[in-house]
Structures are given as structure tokens and as C-alpha cells.
Amino acid sequence: MDNLLEVKNLKKYFPIKGGFFRTVVGNVKAVDDVSFVLKKGKTLGVVGESGCGKSTLGRAILRLHEPTSGEVVFEGKDITGLSHEEMVAKRREMQIIFQDPFASLNPRLTVFQIIVEPLEIHEIGTAEERYEKVCSLMDLVGLRRQYMHRYPHEFSGGQRQRIGIARALTMNPKFIVADEPVSALDVSVQSQVLNLIRKLQQEFGISFMFIAHDLAVVQHICDDVAVMYLGRMVEKAKAEDLYKSPKHPYTQALLSAIPQPDPNRHIDRIVLEGDVPSPINPPSGCPFHNRCIHVKEICKAVVPPVINTGTAENEHIVRCHLFSEEEQAKSKGETAKP
Ligand code: SF4
Ligand code: MG
Secondary structure, eight states: OEEEEEEEEEEEEEEEEEEEEEEEEEEEEEEHHHHHHEEOOOEEEEEOOSSHHHHHHHHHHTTSSSSSEEOOOOOOTTTTGGOOOHHHHTTEEEEOOOOOOOTOTTTTTTTHHHHHHHHHHTTSSSSSHHHHHHHHHHHTTTGGGGTSSOOGSSOOOHHHHHHHHHHHHTTTEEEEEEEEEESOOOOHHHHHHHHHHEEEHHHOEEEEEEESSHHHHHHHTTTEEEEETEEEEEEEEEEEHHHHOOOOOHHHHHHTTTTOOOTOOOOOOOOOSSOOOTTSSSSSSSSTTTOOOOOOOHHHHHHHOOOEESSSSEEEEEGGGGGGGGHHHTTTTTTOOO
């Protein structure tokens, strides 16, 4: 079995309380019916504007946010029903790297204490073995060993992110959620951290869910890319297919905003009007309909189904009415693509 992670119809709703008695008056549907499979050693990029639910998805998979419903199957076992103690043990194998490496590192601990802490919590190894492990992790992520007794504030943003990565690796995880790990870094430092992550994929076969807010960042390090909009996964495909022939109008708009390395390939910039609507009161039907240049009547009333426009082995998933059989039949002869 080479599936490491299977996410099935995952939902995470946050109740909204209002009125004098603070009763539940509605829900923020932060993650709404998301399904995907991640194979061992592969990386899935999850892209979308802020507030689209990508971080909540990562946290719900790790049960840092308790899912509202759905399944998270890790190595063949649904982990949504595990007890707190069982989940603590499971989290050795499932780690997270945060966007802001400063806020996520305890400022009162030295680098050594930060990296060794998971081994102490799980009571793994002798003092000498732990020391050796910290040294090897510092070498691996490119931090000088002589800095191990320094504090996080003494490091640059890129180095702090390396500390966060070293800590995530302490327990030899199989899966890491990297939540915008380079967004807070200078462009020159971003590529160094991305190269480090690529090295970890290759050397240790770790599977990543790599969250980013633009498609340019994930282009070269992801096998598959998923695009999220208002809590839903609106498109997912092999990275090269998604970049070469994006199907969903939202993905097309996002892609049109990034520079094209191929001078022969010109993509007209599609400027999206307006902001992402509030997830408290999302538009009916297709959540993208108020910003979509291809909107039809059906889009305003009916939630688009999940459609596979690829093959069974090579899926290209899109949630858009333009790809339903009826629409495809109607536009037969014309260009079927939006
Ligand atoms: Fe646009 Fe309709 Fe497709 Fe939504 S379902 S993306 S509104 S064409
Ligand atoms: Mg986020």
C-alpha cells in the first residue's frame, strides 16, 4: 500500500455565537468536504488566498483542530477516533512547520533545548544519544553546531525556520504539514529553505503537505497541487498538468498572475474583482460565482460536483459546472474550455 494519507470528506466548521445568550447562530465552514490521497514520499501543494481554509485543513488533518466530520486515514488507520494519548503517540509521525518561525519557537529555550524537547517528551534515547541526534539534525538543516546554546532571537528568519524544521525532524516523521514555511522570509532566503525541503523529500522520503498562498512557490517542489477557495478544494492535479492546463477559472486567474518562464507562452492576466467572500455567509451554489467571468445561471444555485477530467490513474479533479457532461455536450464543436 503506497497511500500514506487519505482524507475523506473532511469538514471543519467553527460555530459562530451571537445574541444575549451566546447561542450558536451559524457556522464558519473553514474546510468543507475536502478529499484527497497523498502517496508515500510525495508532496501535495495546497494553494489559495488567505482565509480559504488551507491552514485549517492542515491542522484538522493533524487534529490540532478537531475535525467536524470526515475521515483522516493515516497508514490505513482512521485517526479521527484516536484518544488523546493515542494521538500524542501518532504525532511523532505527523509534524508541522509553521509560517512564522519566530512565534513558533519558545524564546526562553536554546536551540539545543528546542530540538531535543520532543525526545525528552517521548523519553527516547540516553543523554548522549539525544546530543548526537541534535548535532546531526543541525548538520542536516545547515546550522552550525557551535550555535546550539544560543536563543532564537539571535538568529535570522531563515535560520529560525531551519531550527523549526530540525525540531519537526527530531522524531523521524513520515508526514509534515509545512504551513507557508517561506512566506515570512526574504526571496533570497526562500529558495534556500525550499532547497532544504526538497533535500528532505529526496533523502528521507518524507511526505509533505506544502501550504502556500501563491502558485509560484509550490511549482518546483510539489508532485500534486490543489487549489482551495472558501473551504473547498476546487481543483487538484499533477503539478505539471495543473500549470500547463488549468481548468478551474479561479486557478486560471491565480496562474495568470505569476510570471511565465517560457517567453513563447503568453497568458493574459485575469484580474479578479473583489475579495474572497466571508466564509460565514458564502455565496450559494459555486462559492466563486460572484467573481467568475464564466458564471452561468446554474452556478448561482447548484454546488458544482467533483468532476475528474483526467484518467483513473492520472486524476485531474475540478469542481466547476463548465466541466459537467451537459455543459460539455452543449459546447460540443465549440471550445469546451472556459
Ligand atoms: Fe465559474 Fe460557474 Fe465554474 Fe463556479 S461553477 S467556477 S461560477 S463557471
Ligand atoms: Mg494560514
